[in-house]
Amino acid sequence: EDQVTQSPEALRLQEGESSSLNCSYTVSGLRGLFWYRQDPGKGPEFLFTLYSAGEEKEKERLKATLTKKESFLHITAPKPEDSATYLCAVQTGANNLFFGTGTRLTVIP
């Protein structure tokens, strides 16, 4: 059964305290893995797409990496404005897109 699991469910960081969010998946044939950011009351905002193991993408304080079983979203020296829920989604070989339940990140000044 195709499954996407994100951990931790919630994470509180001090401003400047780097950390990583995890997205592990078991799917039949990965076509792509997507990271989104979602602020309260808003729709998900696209961040990154990763297509193959070993691939990395960066944007400001965020860096996404991909292995054959999981993806990490690394946050370096986070700021309060990075507080949001981060969603991971996996596109399977059957072209279905499965979302994880997200990690709620709070960055404290």
Place this chain on the structure above:
Amino acid sequence: DAGITQSPRHKVTETGTPVTLRCHQTENHRYMYWYRQDPGHGLRLIHYSYGVKDTDKGEVSDGYSVSRSKTEDFLLTLESATSSQTSVYFCAISEDRDTEAFFGQGTRLTVV
């Protein structure tokens, strides 16, 4: 922001009434999607469209129907709303089936 507009943004309706949510895009993307988002669940696909009058079911399609008569508009209809359909509904668009999707701001639907 991708040009996606959902309407209405909020709606309260009674059990058993029909409800239609609208999604309008200005990006001319081929694919359009309807998702629902509930606590404890990831976003779940209801229906999607890959062209005018071309639609297919998603993971949680029971109780929902869709129509796409123009490239820019995708309608989601709840034929007879139930309390289990209380949720936040998101429309999304993408150029292709396996490229990134861009989401609208969502519609909060409450069925009482």
